[in-house]
Structure formats: C-alpha cells, structure tokens
Amino acid sequence: MTCRNEERHTVARPTIEDIARRVGVSKGAVSFALNGRPGVSEATRARILKAAEEMNWRPHTAARALGGARAGAVGLVIARPARTLGVEPFFAQLLSGLQAGLSAQSVALELLVVEDTEAEIEVYRRWASEHRVDGFIMVDLQVKDPRVEIVESLDVPAVVLGGPGRHGSLPSVWADDREAMLSIVDYLAALGHRRIAHVAGLPAFQHTQRRMRALRDSARRLGLADVVSLPTDFSDAEGATTTRMLLSRPGRPTAIVYDSDLMAVAGLGVAAEMGVAVPGELSIVAFDDSVLTRIVHPALTALSRDTFALGTEVAEVLLGIIGDPGLRRDHRTPTPRLVVRESTGAPPLAG
Amino acid sequence: MTCRNEERHTVARPTIEDIARRVGVSKGAVSFALNGRPGVSEATRARILKAAEEMNWRPHTAARALGGARAGAVGLVIARPARTLGVEPFFAQLLSGLQAGLSAQSVALELLVVEDTEAEIEVYRRWASEHRVDGFIMVDLQVKDPRVEIVESLDVPAVVLGGPGRHGSLPSVWADDREAMLSIVDYLAALGHRRIAHVAGLPAFQHTQRRMRALRDSARRLGLADVVSLPTDFSDAEGATTTRMLLSRPGRPTAIVYDSDLMAVAGLGVAAEMGVAVPGELSIVAFDDSVLTRIVHPALTALSRDTFALGTEVAEVLLGIIGDPGLRRDHRTPTPRLVVRESTGAPPLAG
DNA sequence: CCCGTTCACTAGAGCGGTTTAGTAACCGGT
DNA sequence: ACCGGTTACTAAACCGCTCTAGTGAACGGG
Numbered sequence A, B: 001m002t003c004r005n006e007e008r009h010t011v012a013r014p015t016i017e018d019i020a021r022r023v024g025v026s027k028g029a030v031s032f033a034l035n036g037r038p039g040v041s042e043a044t045r046a047r048i049l050k051a052a053e054e055m056n057w058r059p060h061t062a063a064r065a066l067g068g069a070r071a072g073a074v075g076l077v078i079a080r081p082a083r084t085l086g087v088e089p090f091f092a093q094l095l096s097g098l099q100a101g102l103s104a105q106s107v108a109l110e111l112l113v114v115e116d117t118e119a120e121i122e123v124y125r126r127w128a129s130e131h132r133v134d135g136f137i138m139v140d141l142q143v144k145d146p147r148v149e150i151v152e153s154l155d156v157p158a159v160v161l162g163g164p165g166r167h168g169s170l171p172s173v174w175a176d177d178r179e180a181m182l183s184i185v186d187y188l189a190a191l192g193h194r195r196i197a198h199v200a201g202l203p204a205f206q207h208t209q210r211r212m213r214a215l216r217d218s219a220r221r222l223g224l225a226d227v228v229s230l231p232t233d234f235s236d237a238e239g240a241t242t243t244r245m246l247l248s249r250p251g252r253p254t255a256i257v258y259d260s261d262l263m264a265v266a267g268l269g270v271a272a273e274m275g276v277a278v279p280g281e282l283s284i285v286a287f288d289d290s291v292l293t294r295i296v297h298p299a300l301t302a303l304s305r306d307t308f309a310l311g312t313e314v315a316e317v318l319l320g321i322i323g324d325p326g327l328r329r330d331h332r333t334p335t336p337r338l339v340v341r342e343s344t345g346a347p348p349l350a351g
Numbered sequence C: 001c002c003c004g005t006t007c008a009c010t011a012g013a014g015c016g017g018t019t020t021a022g023t024a025a026c027c028g029g030t
Numbered sequence D: 001a002c003c004g005g006t007t008a009c010t011a012a013a014c015c016g017c018t019c020t021a022g023t024g025a026a027c028g029g030g
Helices: A016-023 A027-034 A043-052 A061-066 A082-087 A090-101 A117-129 A146-154 A179-191 A205-220 A236-248 A259-273 A291-295 A305-323 B016-023 B027-034 B043-052 B060-068 B082-085 B090-104 B116-127 B146-155 B175-191 B206-222 B235-248 B263-272 B291-295 B309-325
Strands: A075-077 A108-114 A135-138 A159-163 A172-174 A195-200 A228-232 A255-258 A283-286 A303-305 A337-339 B073-079 B108-114 B135-138 B158-161 B171-176 B197-198 B227-232 B256-259 B281-287 B302-305 B338-341
Touching: A016 A027, A016 A043, A027 A043, A075 A090, A075 A117, A075 A305, A075 B235, A090 A108, A090 A236, A090 A305, A090 B090, A090 B108, A108 B108, A117 A146, A135 A305, A146 A159, A159 A305, A172 A305, A179 A195, A179 A205, A179 A255, A179 A283, A179 A303, A179 A337, A195 A205, A195 A236, A195 B073, A195 B309, A205 A228, A236 A255, A236 A259, A236 B281, A236 B291, A255 A259, A255 B256, A259 A283, A259 A291, A259 B291, A283 B256, A283 B291, A283 B309, A291 B235, B016 B027, B016 B043, B027 B043, B073 B090, B073 B116, B090 B108, B090 B263, B090 B309, B108 B116, B116 B146, B135 B146, B135 B291, B135 B309, B146 B158, B158 B309, B171 B309, B175 B197, B175 B256, B175 B281, B175 B338, B197 B206, B197 B235, B206 B227, B235 B256, B256 B263, B263 B281, B263 B291
Parallel strands: A075 A108, A075 A135, A135 A159, A159 A172, A195 A228, A195 A255, A255 A283, A283 A303, B073 B108, B073 B135, B135 B158, B158 B171, B197 B227, B197 B256, B256 B281, B281 B302
Antiparallel strands: A303 A337, B302 B338
C-alpha cells in the first residue's frame, strides 16, 4: 500500500528503480528513456515518461554527479570587497544575464564573493576538486593574472570575461574597450573640450590599462596636451576624492570620464557640493550605464552596453565548451555605444 | 580518445580508498578518521589525516550527498525583475553577509533570480526534490504568502527574512519596521512638517503594509491630517513619476519618505529637475541606507541598518535549524536607526 | 578460566543514478 | 537455412562516501 495521502507523511522521493518496477522494465531502460538516448522503443519510452511524470520523479543531482557526469552548476567567484560589489549595477545585470543563459539548460550558478585573488584561487581549487561545478566564469581579468594558469591546470572548462589577450588558452568574451574610449574622446573633443580627465579603475585590471592607453593615444592624435588618467579602487569614496582633487586645482578639466557609473555619480555629487555646474562648467561621462546614471539630475551621458546580453553570451559560451571542449574561441561583443544625456555639453568659453 | 592522460597528466583525484590503501586500513576507518568520529585510535587517526593531507584529498560532495547526507549548499531564490534587482544595494549587502555566515561552515549559496512567485515556488520544489540544497532563505514576505505553506510541506529547513507574523512554522529574522517608521515621522514632525508623503513599495509585501499602517497610526496620534502613502513597484521609474505627481499638485508635501534608497535618489533627481530645493522646500528620507544615499548631493537622511550583519544572522539561524530542526525560533534584529544627513530640514515657512 | 564488554577495525551494503557487456529476438539478403 | 547486423532490453558494475553489522583481540570481574 502506497501512502500517497499527504496527511503528514511526505512520500519518499521516487527513484528510477520505482519507475522501472512500475513499468516493468529495468533501471537501465528507464535511464535511457529519461535521457532521450537510444536503447528503448518509442512505445516503451512513452510509457516510462508517463510513469515518471505521474510519480513526479526528479533526478537526484548528487547521484548523477557521482557517476562522473555533470554537476549541473557553474561557478562564479568575485574577488572584491563586499561593499564595492554592493552597488555595482554591472554585476547584478551580469548575474541576471548569466542565469538567463544557464537556466536554458537548467544549470545553476554557484556564486561566491571573496576578499582577494588568493582566496579566489583557493575556491577554484576546492570547487574543482570537489566536483561541485562543471565550469568557471572568470571576471576582472588582471594584467598579469595568476588565475589563468591555475584554472588551466585544473582542467575545468572556463570562460574569461574580458580581453582580448593574456588569458592563455581560455576562451574569452570581450568588448572593445579601446574603441569605446576613442568614441568618448572624439565626442568630447568635437564639443570643444581640450582638458579631459579620466578617473580610472584599478590599474591592475586589464581593461583599465586598455582604456588608459586608448585615452593617451587619442590625446596624442588629437593634439590634446592636458589629458590625464588617475587610477582608483573603483569605490565611490576614491571617485569622490579624486574628483575633488581635480576640480580644486588650477586649470581644472572641463570634462571627466569615469570608469564606472557609481564613481560618476559620486563625482556629480562632488561637483554639486563645490558649486561646479554640470554641464555648464564640467561635462561628465560614465564608462558604464545603468539606472544610476538616469535617476540622478542631470542624467549622465554614459557608455551603454547590454550587460544582460553579455551575461547570456558568457553563459552560452561556457555551456558550449562544457559540452564540447574543442570549440574554444574568443567572442567579441558589440562595442558599447555612447548615450548622450544631460551631463555633457560645450566647455565654458574661458576654458 | 580521451585527452585525460596527456603529457601534463593531471593526477586523478584521490579517494578515501587510495588513502586506505596507503595507510593500510579500511575505507571505513578512513571515513571515521576524516569525520572526527569514534572508531579509530588516535594514532591511526593521525596517520590517516597526515596521508589525506599529503595526497591533497578533498571530499566529493556528490558522493556525500548521495549517502543521504548534506548537500552543502543553501538556496536563495529572489522573485524580482532582473532590472530592479540590479541596483538594490540591499541584496548585494545581504548576499555578502549571508556568505560570510555560510562560509564559516563552508556551505555554498545557490542563488537564482526568477520573474515571479510562481517560478520561485517551482524552484523550491525542484531544488528540494533534487537534494540540491539543505535549506532555503525566503525574502520579500508577502501579505498572504503562498510560499510559506509549500516550503513547510517540502520538509526542508528554511528561514524567513521579515515578519513578525504570518510565516507559519518557519522561523524568521526580522527588524521592527513599525518602530522605525514611527521614529522617522516623529523626527519630521519635530522639525515642523505636517504634510508628509510616503512613496511605498509593493503593497503585497508585508513590510510595506506594516510601514503604511505605522505611518497612518502615527499621523493620527500626532494629529497630522495631510499624510498619504502611495504604493509603487520599487522601481526608480515609479518612484520618479510618483514624486513628480506629488510635487506638482497643490498643497504638495513638505517631506517625502521613500521605501528604498533607490527611489529616494530618483525622487531627489525629480526635485532637482523641477527646481524644488532640497531640503529648503522639500525634505527627503530614505527607508534604507547604502552608498547611494551618500554619493548624491545633498546626501540623504536615511534609515540605516546593518544589512551585512542581517545576512550573517540569517545564515547562522538557517545553519542552526539545519543542524537541529528543533530550535525554530524568531530572531529580532536591532531596530534601524535614523541617520540624519543633508536632505532634511525645517519645512518652508509658508508650509 | 570463562564470560561479557569494550575497543579498534574490517567488510560490505547501500545511496540513485549512468554505462557497459551481454542476450534474445528479429530482419533482410543470399 | 544460414549469416551478419540491428534493435530492445536486462543485469550488474561503478562512482565516492557513509554507516551498520560483524570480528578478533584485549581486558576485567567473578
């Protein structure tokens, strides 16, 4: 007598063995049927699927993983102080996109925030050796990145978000930061700006370096003498102090480009506090777009990219190489587009 | 041809059997030793631990979970449109706290963002039946919450963030929203405000209801006639339109309380756009604190709570009931404290 | 000296899947 | 009628770990 009544006794989860017994076939046949692989007739397959459905069967992931199969999850480890992460709309958007891409194959995302790269590497080691995940997503590619070699040696599929270049044999998904920075500078120069400052991110990050180089090259090409990049740690605090410093020195810039939307908003706050009119006396551009740039007043001109789509693409690439480790290749995503809002305009005449 | 044994020759992960062979004992003995349970002498235990260490052994989580043991992960499912989540500093902070608490017992956090409650419930069902997690964390408690009954029936440990009340037999971690709202109204009334508006969140959420009720009660007690709560969907867009509506009608409020920091910032933007001085003509209070409230100008007066600590506490409570399902009890956290910054002041004289 | 206990440890049965080797039936071609 | 090949299925090994039942030795009490 099966105790199907849901009084209080939760019915034990059915296994493929239960299904096999009920349908009158072997465990193996059930496994074939449920996984859509040859070895059973269509008639039997249908009966098995029907029984599985009726009994509300679900695979036991641990059992699957044990057989050497997939873990059904991929890992994302982020090495940033929790506070910084807290307000980066970028990551949240990326996360959503990743999950959208992963859930198509009902793969879960295992997320961990750690303090530094060392801890991050330790997590890669642990998760790989525990078979907890089928692959990794690596973000914040560094200039000389110790993670690349280690993840390669772990022999676990992985995708790097960022590049191009310097990520070893790992495939990457990247957007052209250089091209994007050039478009910003061209736009500002066309408005008449000649003193442009760049409040950059962590100099250890590859994309920071690439943006700084692009700005320098661009300045040379356009003959702008007074152009400077100042590194920060991406925090609102450093974004604010750097802005304050820039605005209080003589011959202050007429335009500032921020490497993140958060720092741009912080910079806008400083300008308001110091009584510097935006965009009258100062133009502000954010190198990243999100709700943040739109809710402040004036709304910020920003480099907009579809972070959600970026996440989806990363997920797809990773699932691809998990399925077939052969197809490692880099994927270039559309170059971010500059969305002009209210924070940019011609420089003051005196400038 | 498997590319498993190439020149690099990744050493196969050692199993307890390998350790057993090397030390010259049985698998069982190794298991006992590694899990710190009786059944082996101290001398043997030491030898086994040493060998495990030398061989760099790590438990295979799937194998453990299969034996009916823990999955080593807990689940957090958030049902909000991805875009909204993107900028809620609250969740990011909470996440960090959760992970800090969980990593103490090296439990992972499985995170999933879904579109609606129905999908959320489906995920609970699936994860529970797949033994993917050992417990759940439920956020955004609703007024009549269908999730409570279902999670109870799944017979999986779970903690509710929010309350008190209406979460069935599930333990909850909660802060006193009512008390907090009273403190805000008292503060504003003391400044002289009599027309106070409340841009609330989703009315389906219990905390929204509790705040609205607190405001109403408080208004009656203080004899304020012109007090109103307007529900929104928590998005910056509705926060902005609601603000615009409030500010453009005759007898507009002299103070607005926003249910989230994001909406407060959006409201501040609208005020700036409409030329309403803050705090000269309008005081703004955010019912949640984060970097956002500090980077804008003027910085916003906000209700500050330690979201990180909240996350840690939730994690601890959940791990507690996973370990011992007996100790279900509610945990009250400190009432949020009002941090006065630059966005509040006395109402205009005419008001 | 014998019996009962405790101790340290072994053997092996699961856990729920996947996968391989094996088998019996059937089919078409000569 | 015979052969080779395919199809549909079964039985059982296997993944790595946990945990129970069992074993032999040492020990202590009567």
